[in-house]
Amino acid sequence: MIKIVPTTPYQDQKPGTSGLRKKVPVFQQPNYAENFIQSIFDSLDGYQGKTLVIGGDGRFYNREVIQTAIKMAAANGFGKVMVGQGGILSTPAASHIIRKYKAFGGIILSASHNPGGPTEDFGIKYNIGNGGPAPEKITDAIYVRSKVIDAYKIANIPDINLDRIGSQSIAGMTVSVIDPVEDYANLMESLFDFPAIRNLLNLGFRIVFDAMHAVTGPYAKEIFENRLGAPLGSVRNFVPLPDFGGHHPDPNLVHAKELYDEMMGDNAPGFGAASDGDGDRNLILGEGIFVTPSDSLAILAANANLAPGYSSGISGIARSMPTSQAADRVAARLGVNMFETPTGWKFFGNLLDEDLVTICGEESAGTGSSHVREKDGLWAVLLWLNILAVRGESVADIVRQHWATYGRNYYSRHDYEEVDAAAANSLIEALRNRLDTLPGTMIGHLKVTAADDFAYHDKIDGSVSKNQGIRILFEGGSRIVFRLSGTGTSGATLRVYIERYEEDCMKHDLDTQEALADLIAAAESIADIRSRTGRDTPSVIT
Secondary structure, eight states: OEEEEEOOOOSOOOOBBTBEEEEHHHHTSTTHHHHHHHHHHHTOOSOTTOEEEEEEOOOTTHHHHHHHHHHHHHHTTOSEEEEEEEEEOOHHHHHHHHHHTTOSEEEEEOOTTSOOSTTSEEEEEEEOTTSSBOOHHHHHHHHHHHTTOOEEEEEOOOOOOTTSOEEEEETTEEEEEEOSSHHHHHHHHHHSOHHHHHHHHHTTOOEEEEOTTSTHHHHHIIIIIIISOOOTTSEESOSOOTTGGGSOOOOSTTTTHHHHHHHHSTTOOSEEEEEOTTSOBEEEEETTEEEOHHHHHHHHHHHGGGSGGGTTOOSEEEEETTSOTHHHHHHHHHTOEEEEEOSSGGGGHHHHHTTSOSEEEETTTEEEETTSSSOOHHHHHHHHHHHHHHHOOOHHHHHHHHHHHHOEEEEEEEEEEEEOHHHHHHHHHHHHHHTTTOTTOEETTEEEEEEEEOOEEOTTTOOEEOOOOEEEEETTSOEEEEEEOSSOSSSEEEEEEEEEEEOOGGGTTSOHHHHTHHHHHHHHHHHOHHHHHOOSSOSEEO
């Protein structure tokens, strides 16, 4: 019943910041997914007889790889697999299931906000027992193993019925198909003041949530419409589709433009939100206002005590290095810990496990807390609704009051997508070679005070992560950050982050790109983006 299948290694299975992501046809190569899954198991110790959680975002090829992963888990000696009905589990829900049921770990099949379909993106990520993404020491070991693997183990059994909730035994292992929504929805109800939010909605406050035909659809329907009583139709595009309806499931101003236009138009709802392919990112909109992810992190941290689950306060805040420094000002005023980490949620895990921080965020629309070990789109939406219900003010009023209290961090990210990888790497290397000469130089009227390649020293496990992004710091606190994203599957994505702090309330209503114009020009001058990439403008500006 257990087959040992000879195989030939692939040399391109190096996990990025969120697991291994490639185009579907790459994963469909003979033994490609099997090699990577076996490499995961071969890099772990002590899982015999333990529980493995498996689920995904419903994208194309999700069901096929789930069947493979179940059969390989049985062959490798796991005692139990818990899998979401229909193969569905949002990333934060999977993290919660791992933690609640004390599973050994989990395999999450997703490429997050990337498009899905027969020629689009697919991904496999391993999460450890705390519910969070595997740290670099494990992903490095997986990659090393993948380059030399010569066989994998798989149970020779029929496919499991993923659509029927219940348990069965296969090859000596229990497979439990579970409701993917219930445990997560119950967790949300324990953290937030559902009666207060329900009352807000009963008073006629209108909300709209765009699930983008991705994984949060079933969760949002249950929470917003069934439990909170939002009118039918408040949750849109709620049926997960293998190709996300032909759209890009990224909740930004480009790919959620229809929602954005509605919120900026006449008779807009009071609150609009969206989440991405696997449910870990969020877009927050109020009537006539877009809340940047960096501002959202700061505002949520400043008001978290209004939610029952955080009524005693927070222990600290952590943000990824490219995220704006707005949250730093909140941490300073609250007198709590503040940590700056590399991009990638895995870097927050140790801080959360040691209770050094409670709320974490990344500028790429990811926000979350200690309730799980992943960023969580619906959690951020619910905390916003909790704050709105308690304060009785509009999104715009809350944002402007926050700026008046803390000052405004004008902030923008310019993405140059699918750039030639060699050109992108050359640009970063050229910047790296100039770091020692930049301090003291003038770029227009801006004086460079410091320049470095960010390195993170983990205070808990002593690990060091180098080359995490080029930082150019200017007199007065402005900064530009250059880094290559690890979430794409084609070419390279160059991300340029631009930030300026403005304390003067009279200057808080400027257009963001105009407020950052001199820094945007400085970024071009420093990095020669046009000549090195051939791009005149970014693909996406957020």
